[in-house]
Amino acid sequence: MDFQHLLSLFIFFLLSFPNFSNSSVLARFLNEKNMDNSYIRLKKSDLWTGFDPTRVIQLSWQPRAFLHKNFLSDEECDHLINLAKDKLEVSMVADNDSGKSVKSEVRTSSGMFLDKKQDEVVETIEARIAAWTFLPHENGEAMQILHYENGQKYEPHYDYFHDKKNQKLGGHRVATVLMYLSDVGKGGETVFPDFEGIETQPKDDTWSECAHKGYAVKPRKGDALLFFSLHPNATTDPSSLHGSCPVIEGEKWSATKWIHVRNFEKPARAERGKCVDENANCPQWAASGECQKNPVYMVGGSKGAIGYCRKSCNLC
Numbered sequence: 001m002d003f004q005h006l007l008s009l010f011i012f013f014l015l016s017f018p019n020f021s022n023s024s025v026l027a028r029f030l031n032e033k034n035m036d037n038s039y040i041r042l043k044k045s046d047l048w049t050g051f052d053p054t055r056v057i058q059l060s061w062q063p064r065a066f067l068h069k070n071f072l073s074d075e076e077c078d079h080l081i082n083l084a085k086d087k088l089e090v091s092m093v094a095d096n097d098s099g100k101s102v103k104s105e106v107r108t109s110s111g112m113f114l115d116k117k118q119d120e121v122v123e124t125i126e127a128r129i130a131a132w133t134f135l136p137h138e139n140g141e142a143m144q145i146l147h148y149e150n151g152q153k154y155e156p157h158y159d160y161f162h163d164k165k166n167q168k169l170g171g172h173r174v175a176t177v178l179m180y181l182s183d184v185g186k187g188g189e190t191v192f193p194d195f196e197g198i199e200t201q202p203k204d205d206t207w208s209e210c211a212h213k214g215y216a217v218k219p220r221k222g223d224a225l226l227f228f229s230l231h232p233n234a235t236t237d238p239s240s241l242h243g244s245c246p247v248i249e250g251e252k253w254s255a256t257k258w259i260h261v262r263n264f265e266k267p268a269r270a271e272r273g274k275c276v277d278e279n280a281n282c283p284q285w286a287a288s289g290e291c292q293k294n295p296v297y298m299v300g301g302s303k304g305a306i307g308y309c310r311k312s313c314n315l316c
């Protein structure tokens with residue numbers, strides 16, 4: 001169909017529905033049953049997570065980074081700090097080869113992990129993060145709260161993993177949402193040293209020396225920084241290299257949400273002693289001989305791993 005045809009069809013459409021712009025017509029259209037089949041379903045209660053797109057600024061496309069001003073309220077910031085305050089431990093880093101958590105001079109903060117949906121405030125913030133990033137909440141790790149005192153820092157690093165072990169559950173980290181829970185007197189900026197257009201961000205002496213070495217974001221209570229560690233084609237993006245500059249005056253509190261490519265939640269398993277099938281297809285699979293053909297999944301492995309179809313395989 002050429003453009004002329006399309007245009008006349010469109011005009012015909014407009015003339016046939018003279019009231020289309022009228023809100024009652026629109027409301028009726030939106031209320032129609034077929035909306036139930038749309039891919040994104042917003043229940044009334046889900047509409048307000050507090051995510052406000054008008055408060056988002058694009059900082060850079062390489063790395064892909066965005067700043068949401070006032071993402072958290074002061075009360076939410078204080079609440080997160082209070083949940084973490086008495087439970088801080090020395091922060092660790094993932095070893096490049098083994099993937100194990102190890103202490104390192106590279107990272108000198110202290111921190112702790114909250115639980116997912118730990119309380120209503122945490123759950124609301126997690127829903128807001130999902131609304132902003134368009135990434136499902138189940139792909140996220142539990143929030144990590146971090147505390148940096150004078151001189152403490154995190155040297156530039158990548159949030160994607162170099163080892164295979166840490167990619168097993170959920171795959172690579174695709175995005176990070178870094179929420180600033182406190183103002184910092186001086187220092188504590190998030191810095192991207194491999195940002196290409198470094199000269200496009202002039203800096204005066206309110207910035208620390210470390211912040212001058214890249215594109216930097218000043219920590220401001222309530223603001224949130226979103227950046228992507230993978231390109232849109234899912235390859236790792238080295239320009240996402242980032243660090244936390246040493247705190248020079250005051251202290252810094254932040255909350256981090258790492259989001260993976262896939263679901264990061266460990267599938268809930270049935271209790272060891274229970275005689276159950278954990279997949280609705282178990283009886284059918286067992287009938288076609290899968291208990292013998294695929295024993296590791298159906299029955300269980302040699303290392304004490306329990307199978308998913310123990311009932312249908314007549315193990316109990």
Ligand SMILES: *[C@@H]1O[C@H](CO)[C@@H](O)[C@H](O)[C@H]1NC(C)=O
Nearest residue numbers: 093094095096097104106162
């Ligand atoms: C891990 O590997 C990356 C990339 O090869 C490197 O830049 C980084 O310094 C390594 N980190 C450590 C702690 O060895």
Ligand SMILES: *[C@@H]1O[C@H](CO)[C@@H](O)[C@H](O)[C@H]1NC(C)=O
Nearest residue numbers: 230231232233234235236237
């Ligand atoms: C993925 O995208 C990046 C950034 O656009 C590009 O540099 C890279 O060559 C792409 N890689 C593949 C395998 O397409």
